[in-house]
Amino acid sequence: MSRVPGAALVTGRFHRRSRPRVLLATSCLVAAALLTPLAFLLIEAHGAGTGAVVRLIFRSLTASLLWNTVRLTIVVTALCAVIGTLAAWCVECTDLPLRRMWAVLVVVPFAIPDFVVSFGWASLTTWIQGFRGAVVVMTLAVYPLVYLPVAASLRSADPGQEEVARSLGAGRLKTFFRVTIGQARGAILGGCLLVSLVILAEYGAFEIVGYQTFTTEIFTEFDSFNVQAAAALSLVLVVLGVIVLVGDGWARGNTRVARSGALAQRARKTHRLGRAKAGVLLGFLLLVGLALGVPVGSSIYWMLEGGAHAFAGVSLLDAAGDTAAYSASAAAVATLMALPVSLLVTRHPTRFGRLLERSTFLVLAMPGIVIAFALSYFSLRYGGGSFYQTAPLLIAAYAIMFFPLALVGVRASVAYAPVALEEAGRSLGQRRLAVLRRVTLPLVGPGLMAAFCLVFLATATELTATLILIPDNVQTLATQFWAYQTALSYGQAAPFALVMIGIAAVPSYVLGRFFDRRPSQRAVAR
């Protein structure tokens, strides 16, 4: 401690550019908020005592859960990578007929709650059970998480590289795998990261197809007074999440995708599908039919077939209104939270900033029930129960749960807002906040919209945290669907599923259109 306080300020490392003090502080605050669930887990696991935790973790059930969880994660992630990348390539780089329609339709399945997908399949066929059922249901529900970033990346990729590869004598296949896939590699990995983390925390879908993973076991423990045991198991899940994150960082390595500047953007030559056209169209029909047709179809079937005698819950309109209000608020909060973190890592890249950013992804691997209990715990223990079971705490829980989705969208767009423009603004005498408002925000606006939509979609269908934190006498579409479904009133549950899909289809459409635009268009949209 021999250094003079403040000495760091005059060293070149910090002096090169004005130090982003506000940015750093707000980012740290955001990261701290996102790590509260982890703090809760550590407190609870500590309360259980080391002996009990060790006994719970090191038993053969853990091994079988681990095997179930890991093999499912690997298979579904791989399938999503293939389906998402191929679909994105066909939509973005070929002369696929009706490509604008497909660009929206292939995104909508993300808007269908996993438990509705599961329910749709399970009520249709007994084939969808266990591992096989979990693979089918999850792949169809989450492949858009790969499709979206890959489509965006293919759109903005430099077409010159493919042409160079071809001119140097590389065949079409070789060019595709070495250049096209190479250019989209970051986006594919980013999508896979989201998919793996989402699978780790999934519950509703597996409950219906009868497949046990760590998360279903965590729910069982929560349901048998074993909060501490649940916390211990959740820590294993967090470790799995860390492994996925490290693996992702390792797979990315230090590769950078070179391109010749945004201004050199030009139209990509579309590949002719030729005789493969019919096959590709059939593939798209199959994908959309399975991912979208089955849940929508079975919902309509049950609505028409089911008896209407059971019970009246809240009206469809009330539930839809509350769901939309909560989702929009949560999406706005999460997007705002993602802004400082994105600016920090793209504008002031440091190892610390990067670590901070990566750490926020961990929250995606934690089941909703853990996040709900964590916020309840802190609100009750240190807040005297204020905000408990009120809209603000529920919205905070949503914003925390789905922050990584917002981050993905915001980060991508912040990267498109050149610092030079801001510096020009500063040099013209504008204050920092004015620059943020007048230069940065308009540039990243469309990206913020995309982030908003992603979080909106995820929130509109959230169930497990909602059940704990929801204000009394309020029902969201998801909780009301669930209430009817557990009462076996499929006929009454179905309209709620359809409205949920309907509400979520709007942001899906916006998302599909946004990721379908050229980057140059995106950057000068305002």
Next chain:
Amino acid sequence: MTSTRRRRCPGGRWRLGQLWRARRLWLAAALLGGLLTACGTAGGGSDTITIYNGQHPQTTDALVAAFERATGIHVLVHNGEDDYSLADSVILEGSHSPADVIFTENSPPLEYLQEKGLLAHVDPATLANTPARFDSPIGDWVGVSARVSVLIYNPSLISKSQLPTSVLQLAEPQYRGKLAFAPGETDFQPIVTSVEHTDGEAATLNWLNGIKANSAGHRYADNEGISSAVNSGAVAFGVVNQYYWYRLRAEIGAGSMHSEISYFAAGDPGYVIDVSGAAVLRSSRHPAAAQRFLAFITSSAGQEIIAHSTSFEYPIASGVTTVQSEAPFNELHPNGITIEQLGDGLEAQDLLQRVELL
């Protein structure tokens, strides 16, 4: 930016005109939605009670509506995922709990909260509505309705004559791959307790290991999962409470039913009555109104609602019997295990955990 800027209007809501000028209209509108929702959900007055509901929502909703009409007391219902997560919440909340009443599907969670000293005594007049054998042994909760455990089976996969007549036979190797099982289902834990009460710990562990082997590949989250899996033909049979089958039939119509139910032999340890009950929390700030709710749901008016409900539960208080077409409650031949012997269910959970079903 000008002097017209005001933070809040007197009503505590944001002024629309002010927001209209904001550049990010959609963002502001979204935030407004959240804030209005937040303002709209402020806690109720003294004539409002909050119920933590682990019962099926349709049963509770019907009772609550009639109670509100009869008393003018407003009721807020918080539906939990199940009894246990509600009990977890009550324990976590402690003295801050917003709940006045907890209404559960099964007795063990109530017994557990009672042991923790979190429940208030129920008015003696209310306790008298229900036969004492269906109430808390020390009077901290009151029994409201009951169900009985049965076998649900798919006749195209297993014939009635092949079905077990005792729950102990579930562990026999002949049922490998045929048995559906929900280890976390709160309705099954009383059966584990009952088997342990009859046969002791070692035999129960053996029995559970047999069930574990037989149900591999057919584990579900709850009775609803078992019922629809058996009905759709995914698995041959399982143990559920009788009302799931009746509800499924009411929902999808007798023509679409591919399953039947069958009872265990009289007095079998698997032939168990599950009692649903309600209690007033010690931390309740409206104990008088909360006690009135308990009195109402066990009165003949409340019990008639259960008797006519398509929830197919048995009313057990004030002499009311079900009007639904199912085996009458007094013609059942359940095992003699008492509420007190069923206890808080922790031992059953420990056994399930030891064979690693939990």
